[in-house]
Amino acid sequence: MVVLRMLFNAKSTRALFFLLLSWVPILVFIYTSMTFHQKARNATQPTTRVQACVHPTLQLGDPAILRSTYTVKAPICTSTDLVQVTNGTVQLLTDRECDYTPIHRVNDDKIHYGKVVKNIPDGFRISTDFFKIYCDRKTEYHASAAFKNELWKRKEADLRDGFGGLGIAMLGFDSVSRMAWLRQMPKTRNYFLQLGAIELQSHNIVGDGTTAVFLPMLTGKFEWELPECRRKFNNAKYMDKFPFLWHPFKDAGYLTSWCNGDPTAAPFNYRMLGFNHQPTDFYTRPFYLAMNKRRQYQNYCIGSVLASRVWLNYFRDIFTVYYKKRKFLIHFLVEMSHDNNNLLNQMDADLRDLIEFLNNGDYLNNTVLVLMGDHGARYHQVRYTWQGKMEERLPYFSFLFPKWFEEKYPEAIQNLRTNTRRLTTPFDIHETLKDFLHFDGTGVGNVSKRGISLFKEIPLERTCEHAKIAPHWCACLDWKKVSFKDKKVKRALSVALKTINGFTQRYRKECALLSVQSIDAAVTYETRKEILKFLHTDTNGGIYKVNLTHNGQNELALYQLTFTTSPGGGQFEVTVTNDIARKQYHLPEDQISRINKYGDDPKCILEKNRQLRAYCYCNNTNQTESAV
Numbered sequence: 001m002v003v004l005r006m007l008f009n010a011k012s013t014r015a016l017f018f019l020l021l022s023w024v025p026i027l028v029f030i031y032t033s034m035t036f037h038q039k040a041r042n043a044t045q046p047t048t049r050v051q052a053c054v055h056p057t058l059q060l061g062d063p064a065i066l067r068s069t070y071t072v073k074a075p076i077c078t079s080t081d082l083v084q085v086t087n088g089t090v091q092l093l094t095d096r097e098c099d100y101t102p103i104h105r106v107n108d109d110k111i112h113y114g115k116v117v118k119n120i121p122d123g124f125r126i127s128t129d130f131f132k133i134y135c136d137r138k139t140e141y142h143a144s145a146a147f148k149n150e151l152w153k154r155k156e157a158d159l160r161d162g163f164g165g166l167g168i169a170m171l172g173f174d175s176v177s178r179m180a181w182l183r184q185m186p187k188t189r190n191y192f193l194q195l196g197a198i199e200l201q202s203h204n205i206v207g208d209g210t211t212a213v214f215l216p217m218l219t220g221k222f223e224w225e226l227p228e229c230r231r232k233f234n235n236a237k238y239m240d241k242f243p244f245l246w247h248p249f250k251d252a253g254y255l256t257s258w259c260n261g262d263p264t265a266a267p268f269n270y271r272m273l274g275f276n277h278q279p280t281d282f283y284t285r286p287f288y289l290a291m292n293k294r295r296q297y298q299n300y301c302i303g304s305v306l307a308s309r310v311w312l313n314y315f316r317d318i319f320t321v322y323y324k325k326r327k328f329l330i331h332f333l334v335e336m337s338h339d340n341n342n343l344l345n346q347m348d349a350d351l352r353d354l355i356e357f358l359n360n361g362d363y364l365n366n367t368v369l370v371l372m373g374d375h376g377a378r379y380h381q382v383r384y385t386w387q388g389k390m391e392e393r394l395p396y397f398s399f400l401f402p403k404w405f406e407e408k409y410p411e412a413i414q415n416l417r418t419n420t421r422r423l424t425t426p427f428d429i430h431e432t433l434k435d436f437l438h439f440d441g442t443g444v445g446n447v448s449k450r451g452i453s454l455f456k457e458i459p460l461e462r463t464c465e466h467a468k469i470a471p472h473w474c475a476c477l478d479w480k481k482v483s484f485k486d487k488k489v490k491r492a493l494s495v496a497l498k499t500i501n502g503f504t505q506r507y508r509k510e511c512a513l514l515s516v517q518s519i520d521a522a523v524t525y526e527t528r529k530e531i532l533k534f535l536h537t538d539t540n541g542g543i544y545k546v547n548l549t550h551n552g553q554n555e556l557a558l559y560q561l562t563f564t565t566s567p568g569g570g571q572f573e574v575t576v577t578n579d580i581a582r583k584q585y586h587l588p589e590d591q592i593s594r595i596n597k598y599g600d601d602p603k604c605i606l607e608k609n610r611q612l613r614a615y616c617y618c619n620n621t622n623q624t625e626s627a628v
Contacts, residue, residue, distance in 0.1 A: 051460045053423040053476035055202045056390055058179050064385040069183060074346040077301035082135045085144040088321050090124040090133075098135040102128035105286040108274035111293075129314075130287035140303050143287045143310060145317040151281055156253030156326060162437045166405070167254065167327040167367035171315065171351070174210060174265075174338040176373030177391035178203070184344040187352040192371065192400060195359060198416055199398040203424045204476070205375045206469050208593055210267040210332075213374040213395075217426035217433075218330070219243045220451060222468075229272045232610055238276040239268055245433055246280050249328035252437055257282035257318065257329040261311055263289050265334045271610055282318060282329070284311075300335075300346075308336050308347045312354050319363045327367055332374075341377055355400075369400040378595065389573075393475040397429075411442040412455040422458040423476065425467050427451035471558050472575035472591035477525040482559070484519045492559040492576035493519065495585045500565075500572065500592065503615045510604045511616035517566035525558050562595070568617030571596040 059065075082094045092098060102114035113132065117124075126146045133140045159165050178201070182189060193199075206216055207223075215223050219242055228236045246256040258280045260266040266285065268274050291302065302310045315331050337344045351371075358364050376392035399416070406413040419428075431453040434440075445452030447459040450468040464474035471477065482489055497516060504511035557578040564571050575591040578584075594614035604618035 051422070052463045053202070055204070055394065055423075055475050058387055058390060058394075060179060060182055062385075062387045065179070065183075065382050065387055065391075068382050070342055072340075072342045072346060074306065075300050077304045077306060079301065079304045081304045082138060082140055083133050083142070085126065085142055085317075087317075088126055088145065088147045090120060090122070090126060092120075092122045094135055096136040098133055100124065100126070101132040101134065102126075103130040103132065103141075103286050103290050104128065105278055105283070107276065108269055108285060109289070111286045111289050129282065130284075130290065132290075141287070141290055142303075143284065143314045145282065145314065145321040147321050151255055151322065152325070154253050154255070154325075157251070159252060159437060162252075162435070162439050163405070163409075165253070165326045165366070166402075166436055167329075168370065168433060168436060169315070169319075169327055169329040169367050170331065170370040170372060171312075172330070172332040172372045172374060173336065173344065173396075174332070174334040174374055175377045176337050176341065176344065176396055177376030178373070178394050178396040179387075179391050180337075180341045180344070180376060181371075181373060181396035184341055185348045185351065187348045188355065188371070191352050191355060192398060195355070195400055196403070197371075197398045197400040198413075199396075199420060200424050201420050202422060203395060203397045204464070204467070204469055205393050205395060205473050206425050206427065206467070207473060207590065209378075210374045211272070213426050214267055214330075214332075216451075217429045218245050220427065220430040230611060231271055231273060232608075236273055238273050240276050240279065244279065245430070246328055246330070248437055249326075250281070252326070254326040254328040255282070255318070255322055256280040257327075257331065259284040259311075259314065259329075259331040261288060261307070261333045262335045263292060265338065267332065282314075284314065306346070306350075308333065309350050312347070312350055316354055316357065319358060319361075319367075323363070324366060337373075341382075364400065365402050365404075368402070368405075370398065372397045378593070390475055393473055397424075409442075409455070415442055415457045416454045419454050419458045422460070423462050423464070423467060424454065424458065425451075425469060427467065428454055428458070470575075470588075470591055471525070471577070472560070472593075477558075480524050482522050482524045484522055486522070488524075488557070488578060489519075489522050489559060489561070491585055492578065493561055493563065495576055495587050496561060496563070496572070496574045496592075497565075499587045499589075500615050503589075503612055504605075507605055507608065507612070507616065510608070510618055511602075511612070512567050512619040514565040514568075514570070514615075514617065517564045517569070519561065519563045520571070521560075521562040523560050525560065565617075567619065568598075568601050569596070570594060570598065570601070570615075570617060 080093075082096070082098060083090050083092055085091070090100070097119045100117040100120045104112050104114050106112055114128070116134075126144065129146050130141070130143050133142060156165060176184075178199075205213060207213075211223060215221060215226065219226065221243070226242055228234075229239050229242075230236055246254075246258065250256050259282060261284075263269065263285055266274070269285075300307050305313070311331070311333055315329070318327065318329065336347060355369065358369065373395035375395050377388065378392055382388040382391070401413065427450050431451040432455060435453050435455055439455070440453060441456075443456055445456035445458050447462050447466050450466070452458050452462075464471065464476050493516060497514065501514055557580060559576045559578065560573065561576065562571065562573045571594070573593045573595050574587055576585055576587045579586070592614075598613060598617075601618060602613040602616040605612050605616045
């Protein structure tokens with residue numbers, strides 16, 4: 001019996017063995033299939049190494065751009081100065097008796113002149129940054145940083161959790177794209193790169209115009225997320241209590257500045273109320289108000305000095321007078337590039353020399369120097385070309401850090417270098433600047449946040465949607481020309497015209513009903529086909545072995561139209577969204593741009609509603625017939 005049991009058990013064992021052996025191929029197939037699908041699912045998650053946003057490669061020598069690029073000779077300033085100012089003191093250059101009159105700010109629109117100091121001596125120490133000199137019937141205006149004891153003695157916070165008081169100094173230029181900077185500022189750029197500057201190559205705007213750059217960068221907010229501050233609007237308030245970064249920096253002991261040139265085009269004053277109280281320690285608006293009132297601009301000169309050089313010299317003087325003090329300086333110049341990028345080249349040598357002065361004088365050992373544009377050209381003729389459209393969305397932005405910073409924070413700088421080819425925005429600059437006060441570490445940024453510090457690695461899967469960039473401003477998309485006769489183009493154009501006319505409906509007595517005179521360009525853009533078709537990568541997450549067999553479907557079509565209206569010849573660029581799933585077309589106002597100058601066309605509406613100046617062409621007759 002024992003032997004039989006043993007035989008039986010042996011046969012059972014053999015039978016069980018062969019049964020299991022027959023199931024091996026099936027089990028292997030099931031395991032392989034599960035592993036494959038799990039890898040495919042994992043590959044479609046945000047950890048994939050495929051870069052979602054790739055901006056187009058633009059040409060420095062694009063023929064359409066070069067046709068409007070030319071050299072503008074710098075003007076010769078023939079006046080002879082009576083004095084010069086060095087390190088806060090006046091040196092007399094004449095034997096005449098000279099009087100000193102300080103210029104004081106009353107508010108953002110008014111100045112007053114202080115008590116006159118008669119017959120000042122050589123070496124006279126100025127008490128205000130801006131002043132008038134009068135010598136024997138000749139008047140000069142000057143801007144230079146005055147030494148103020150309260151600024152010198154400002155208490156500085158410890159900032160151990162930041163960068164120990166490292167400063168930031170920005171020089172910004174209106175309407176300067178990355179490519180325009182490369183064309184117009186070769187001396188400055190080459191020298192800046194020799195010093196180790198880092199340039200952002202995929203920096204994308206998030207809205208229209210200068211305020212749509214500086215508000216996100218300095219407050220971390222879109223304009224519509226902040227209190228109403230527009231002129232002629234109910235309940236509009238001054239911007240004093242907006243969460244500008246200069247407030248916490250001042251609290252930490254930094255000297256602060258917000259310095260513009262031309263006061264008529266200042267970002268926070270043209271259509272906004274500006275500030276009730278002076279917002280920063282250094283604030284050039286009173287000086288330029290005096291210049292405008294007295295018509296002191298003569299062929300881009302202020303006295304014997306180029307106006308652009310006066311602006312640069314004031315920036316320099318803050319460093320020389322307040323050597324090694326912490327600084328948070330934001331200086332922005334409009335008049336040398338807003339209407340014509342070609343003027344900017346006149347500043348190339350001067351800006352290069354300024355950077356060399358700051359570098360050789362050891363002023364940049366405790367300060368990060370930033371050179372930037374807010375956006376590309378918007379009104380110059382390059383704006384009408386395809387490349388011009390892309391350049392508008394891709395401004396210049398670069399950093400120069402002290403050499404010790406990379407030694408102390410190598411991962412932060414490595415991430416910054418990695419991010420130079422990733423999608424970045426002004427919201428990211430905001431988060432980066434906050435790190436100077438409270439460093440949040442390195443690692444990989446959270447792609448779900450619209451602002452990511454550049455000291456963190458920006459995820460490859462970041463898209464314009466993640467960064468809260470409206471399609472109208474996103475340079476990441478594939479573009480395709482479309483026929484003007486296309487039914488969908490006609491429908492989008494009808495929606496655009498109806499929307500624009502709707503803005504002026506309440507003022508039809510003043511503003512003409514517009515019709516389409518001509519369609520100048522029509523393109524459609526959708527999600528890049530590589531993204532729609534992406535399924536998974538190889539097991540290592542590489543970017544060379546990519547499976548693009550997914551049958552992804554696009555649910556939105558976007559139509560960017562450029563057209564001219566009549567009467568008045570207004571030129572508009574709009575992006576109309578076609579919601580394919582719901583069969584709807586819509587056009588938000590923030591995706592409408594007026595791309596040519598309107599001059600005095602909207603003069604009749606400025607006092608009633610300045611916000612409509614881009615859409616109103618004044619007439620003297622009523623028009624009630626629909627133009628759509």
